Amino acid sequence: MDGAATGGEVELDGLTKKYGTVEAVRGISLNIRRGEFLAILGPSGAGKTTLLNMLTGFEKPTSGAIRINGRDVARLAPHKRGIGVVFQHYALFKHMTVAQNVGFPLRMRGMSMREQRSHIQHALELVKLEGFAARFPDRLSGGQQQRVALARAIVFRPALLLMDEPLGALDKRLREHMRVEIKRLQRNLGATVIYVTHDQNEALTMADRVAVMNDGVVEQLGTPDDLYERPASAFVADFVGETNFFTGRAVLDADGRIRVVLDGDRPEHRREVENAASLRPGSGVEVGVRPEEVSLLPPEHAEHDQAPAVLGTVSDVLYEGATALHVVETPIGDLSARLSLKNLRETRWAVGDRVAVHWDARAARGYPAADRAS
Ligand SMILES: Nc1ncnc2c1ncn2[C@@H]1O[C@H](COP(=O)(O)OP(=O)(O)OP(=O)(O)O)[C@@H](O)[C@H]1O
Ligand SMILES: [Mg+2]
Structure with missing residues (x-):
């Protein structure tokens, strides 16, 4: 020994x-x-x-x-x-x-x-x-x-x-x-x-x-x-860290790529997600986006070519020190945006503010809706 x-x-x-x-x-x-x-x-x-x-x-x-x-x-x-x-x-x-x-x-x-x-x-x-x-x-x-x-x-x-x-x-x-x-x-x-x-x-x-x-x-x-x-x-996205989930449907676009139309979103907004190959056109999808990947912009920034924003209203701001969690009510559901102090130095948002919610396509992951075991 x-x-x-x-x-x-x-x-x-x-x-x-x-x-x-x-x-x-x-x-x-x-x-x-x-x-x-x-x-x-x-x-x-x-x-x-x-x-x-x-x-x-x-x-x-x-x-x-x-x-x-x-x-x-x-x-x-x-x-x-x-x-x-x-x-x-x-x-x-x-x-x-x-x-x-x-x-x-x-x-x-x-x-x-x-x-x-x-x-x-x-x-x-x-x-x-x-x-x-x-x-x-x-x-x-x-x-x-x-x-x-x-x-x-x-x-x-x-x-x-x-x-x-x-x-x-x-x-x-x-x-x-x-x-x-x-x-x-x-x-x-x-x-x-x-x-x-x-x-x-x-x-x-x-x-x-x-x-x-x-x-x-x-x-x-x-x-x-x-x-x-x-x-x-x-399940993993939900259990490890925090994730905003939106429901929607996978669609096959003319260019042969699978994109997602979110429930409550404008139907012409066909969003790109990571993992798209795992989705079946026509079937239900859950899209996960981490709160720290969400940014809030003034509402006039709603039309963005690459990834269209969703308009919403700030309903809660939870100060966390280095970050602040912003809860936003939108047509695709309530979501959280975790903004850094650095970020907030430029613009502070208050309850009731109208905002354009935005995330990068690479930060959104799509999962078949029936996937979640719990
Ligand atoms: N001796 C036993 N007889 C019958 N069922 C059991 C027995 N031990 C565990 N189980 C069941 O097996 C499943 C897994 O239990 P286990 O104790 O391995 O979970 P765990 O992941 O360690 O949970 P926790 O985080 O609460 O400790 C549970 O549904 C539990 O009720
Ligand atoms: Mg145990």
């Missing part, structure tokens, strides 16, 4: 878990690279914990395979899989000291007391709790307790570290601090990390890649900027 741990490579192949008639995980296939930090992001009930529990061995897959470093782990007991686990609630043993808690996995593995001591010492150093070995958990802050849980998960140098909402119980400041700590720890250990969260900020800031789960399946797997800038479905 000495020397630096090397990250494990994980392959999930058609992984499925049914509880009676509930399909919690539905045929997930996914490769996680050695040393990668993969976040699994999804709403409550998406199947994140179920997926993790199959990896650790606490749950048995209904079908499909899990391979760690090329080895099928189906018949391997949890403690033989070389996986460190951190749960949302630290689950420390209250009657044991910090050192005893951290040493627990080593005792499970039958390590001698002498050997244990140096491993515990090293793990506590990694989480910066050197002086706390003799304390009991109830004499520690929430963040310190979570660090003990982390130390316990890494003490046996696992190739794979699984974390299920590990920062969920901490306050915002501590959470942000722990994000940095966990990233640093991962770099030092070289471990592969699978990190479950329903906090998109956590996923986007920490992960190399993010798997967005919904209803038992992975809706999109990609880098944080892939997800944010090129969401593959209306």
